[in-house]
Amino acid sequence: MSGYLRKVIFGIICLIAIGGLFLGFRSHEGDTNNISSxxxxxxxxxxxxxxxxxxxxxxxxxxxxxxxxxxxxxxxxxxxxxxxxxxxxxxxxxxxxxxxxxxxxxxxxxxxxxxxxxxxxxxxxxxxxxxxxxxxxxxxxxxxxxxxxxxxxxxxxxxxxxxxxxxxxxxxxxxxxxxxxxxxKAIARAENKTAPRSLIIWGTTDSFSMATSKSFTGDLLKRLGGNNIADNVDSVAKDSGYIPLGMEYIATQDPEAIFVVTHGDVDAVKNSIDENLGQNPLWQDISAVKNNRVYVLPYQLFAVNPGTNIAKAINILADDLYLQE
Structure with a gap:
């Protein structure tokens, strides 16, 4: 084999080796890019x-x-x-x-x-x-x-x-x-105003509870200066968001505005409230009931945390709390 031919073969082998290294490097780089941080x-x-x-x-x-x-x-x-x-x-x-x-x-x-x-x-x-x-x-x-x-x-x-x-x-x-x-905007509407005594009822077809300021809706009401009567119950646990509803207690506190949050079938819960609370003489004598200030809050905004619609929820509360002032 001539010297020239040996040089040509050697050059080809070097190129193949370099190409293999290059391809190997590129393959490794691709694997690295596929690893998520x-x-x-x-x-x-x-x-x-x-x-x-x-x-x-x-x-x-x-x-x-x-x-x-x-x-x-x-x-x-x-x-x-x-x-x-x-x-x-x-x-x-x-x-x-x-x-x-x-x-x-x-x-x-x-x-x-x-x-x-x-x-x-x-x-x-x-x-x-x-x-x-x-x-x-x-x-x-x-x-x-x-x-x-x-x-x-x-x-x-x-x-x-x-x-x-x-x-x-x-x-x-x-x-x-x-x-x-x-x-x-909602918070500004509550400035220098006295909120009415308020009650939040969390209702299902089976039971009713009073929501404290530790609940989602109760927290929004508190930010608006709402005077939540459930927070005044002596037996309320520090972190309790909901407590049993007591009609005698409600009658004594006489809320001026009542907010109802339904969980489950909205119409069924409303009917249950009418049947279980509406027929009670104590309920009929409450200021909020006599003055037609019982508000059933929109299911999508209050049954669960409304996410990006939270400002819309608190503005609805402000409308009802301060009669859209």
Missing amino acids: TRVVTDSTGREVTIPTHPKRVVLLNASHLDLYYYAGGKETNTIVGKPTSEALSDEVKEGTKNIEQIGVIHNPSVETILKLQPDLVIGVNVPFHQQLIPTLEKANIPVLIKSLDTYEDVISTLGFYGELTGEEEIAQAKIKEIEADYE
């Missing part, structure tokens, strides 16, 4: 949970979180793959998520459906039904984040957090500013 967050149960920095497949277990995630960029990124079966959704969210698979009602989510959807993040609220999902889903390497939504501040902070997850911080912040502006 993660972050560690502390949820409302105190657990430290490792979640994707920007999840690609998210399942929301309740209506409030679905609403917040949708308006924090979930709509734009199309990252929502599972939603709860719920009537407590705005028409816009219902329409925007009409093709998203339902995973069941808040109190009975389907583990099988969630696993089938292969999410990289599941988000729920601090209730036993969602906490019970954690062991099964974590075994499948699916992180579960539990986030409470008890107050106005919870809504604002969660909306901002979801904007980080979707990578659409500007969209989330714009929504926050919109909510804050409407919220401040």
Whole structure:
């Protein structure tokens, strides 16, 4: 073999070797790009949970979180793959998520459906039904984040957090500013005014409770200066959001405005109130009843935390509390 030929063969071998190294480097780079970054967050149960920095497949277990995630960029990124079966959704969210698979009602989510959807993040609220999902889903390497939504501040902070997850911080912040502006209008209406003595009734077809300021609606009422008679009960536990309804106590306190939050079939709850409370002479003698100031609050805004519609909820309360002044 001539020296020239040996040089040519050697050159070809070198080129093949270099090409192999280059291809190997490119393949490794591709693998690196496919590895999602993660972050560690502390949820409302105190657990430290490792979640994707920007999840690609998210399942929301309740209506409030679905609403917040949708308006924090979930709509734009199309990252929502599972939603709860719920009537407590705005028409816009219902329409925007009409093709998203339902995973069941808040109190009975389907583990099988969630696993089938292969999410990289599941988000729920601090209730036993969602906490019970954690062991099964974590075994499948699916992180579960539990986030409470008890107050106005919870809504604002969660909306901002979801904007980080979707990578659409500007969209989330714009929504926050919109909510804050409407919220401040409601708060301003309560300045220098004396709120009427108020009662919040949480009603189902089976039972009625009085809501304290530790409840969601009670917290909103308190922000408006509402004088909630349930807070005056001596036996109320420090963190109790709901206490048994006592007709004698209500009659003694004589509320001037009554707000009714229905849970379940709205018409059925209204009928139950008429049958169980309306026939009681003590009820008929209450100032709020005599003056036609018993307000049944909109189901979608008060039966659950209304998410991005929280400012709308507090403005409705302000309308009724101060007679739209």
